[in-house]
Amino acid sequence: MEYKYKIRFTILLTILSVFWLTSCTVTHVARPPAEAIIYETPVVPDHFRGGLYHSVAPGETLWRIARMYDVDVETIKNANSIRDVSDIEIGTRLLIPEAVSRRHVITLYPSRKWKYIIIHHSATDYGSSEKFNRAHLSRGWKGVGYHFVIDNGTCGKGDGQIETTPRWIKQQNGAHCKAGGMNLKGIGICLVGNFSTGEISSRQMNSLVILVKKLKKYYRIPKNRIMGHGQVPGANTECPGKNFPWKKFWSKVR
Numbered sequence: 001m002e003y004k005y006k007i008r009f010t011i012l013l014t015i016l017s018v019f020w021l022t023s024c025t026v027t028h029v030a031r032p033p034a035e036a037i038i039y040e041t042p043v044v045p046d047h048f049r050g051g052l053y054h055s056v057a058p059g060e061t062l063w064r065i066a067r068m069y070d071v072d073v074e075t076i077k078n079a080n081s082i083r084d085v086s087d088i089e090i091g092t093r094l095l096i097p098e099a100v101s102r103r104h105v106i107t108l109y110p111s112r113k114w115k116y117i118i119i120h121h122s123a124t125d126y127g128s129s130e131k132f133n134r135a136h137l138s139r140g141w142k143g144v145g146y147h148f149v150i151d152n153g154t155c156g157k158g159d160g161q162i163e164t165t166p167r168w169i170k171q172q173n174g175a176h177c178k179a180g181g182m183n184l185k186g187i188g189i190c191l192v193g194n195f196s197t198g199e200i201s202s203r204q205m206n207s208l209v210i211l212v213k214k215l216k217k218y219y220r221i222p223k224n225r226i227m228g229h230g231q232v233p234g235a236n237t238e239c240p241g242k243n244f245p246w247k248k249f250w251s252k253v254r
Contacts (some may be wrong), residue, residue: 031063032169037108039214043070049098055156056092057129058144059166061085064093069099090130104162104207106214109171114219116186117212117226118177120146122238126154127192129163135177143167145175146188150207154192160203162211186232187215196240205245209252216253226253 032038054065062085066073079095082088122132128151133144153159168187169175176188189211191204200208203227212226228246229239 032109035110037218038067038110039106040067040075041103041210043100043103043113047100049100051095051097052099054094054096055130056088056090057105057165058090058096058133059129059162061168064105064164065094065096067105068102069096069102071096083128086092090133102158102161104210105164106162106211107164108170108206108214108218111171112226113171113185113220114187114215115225116182117172117215117221117243118186118188118229118232119190119208119212119227119240120176120190120220121195122190122192123194123196123239123241124192125194125198126152128155128157129165130202131155132190133138133165140171146190147174147176148187148189148211150189150191150204150211152192152201152204159201160207162207164190177229177232177235182232187219187226195243196238197243199243200245202210205248205252209249212253223250223253225230 001006006155052069055071056065062073062076062082066076075097076094077085079097127149129144129149132146132149136145137143144165144167147165149163149165151157151159151161151163157163166172169185174183174188176184176190176249177183180186182188189208191200191208193200203217215221216223228244229235230237
């Protein structure tokens, strides 16, 4: 009898071990839940492929990075001698072999929470999700306060690159606009740049339009609930700056 129990116990341990290992693999790759919708800008046919370097931003996983450059996760792991993907830290420079030019990967999660889209500027000449993450952590916040950051070509990021932050991936409240309770119901998008003194780049505008149109359609957000930070009742700010081209923006967002 005792021998039978030992055999059963050994079998149970084996099953649990397999389950644990499988679970760890899935968690480390960090794919979105099955019901999430993934939008990707298409790869240009016959596009030149080449090696490039990518700096890991907050919330990015090998799965997401691989989708951005249309390569396989294992290709990135092998090129960078990665054994445990959980060891990849923010700011790590990864070699991406045979990559296409970066494309947008926007994940849409089922939710009734999001009722508004709030547009910001960083009011700085340079920045990135990683830079804002550090700054916001120093304020005692739980990392970068926006859900998306659209870069301007500084800090090693591409002009018009859309960065998805951990707050969006985890579907957490924002830390970008207290007025009107927008942190609880508003999707925060920050464009890197100071549009009180400068201008938004054409690539930033194109990326903003792509992102807003996808969010607007999926979460059924009406036009009158898409606004700048300074347009929120109770907000005392010029954000996203007096030079933000609202007419041009609305002509593209239908």
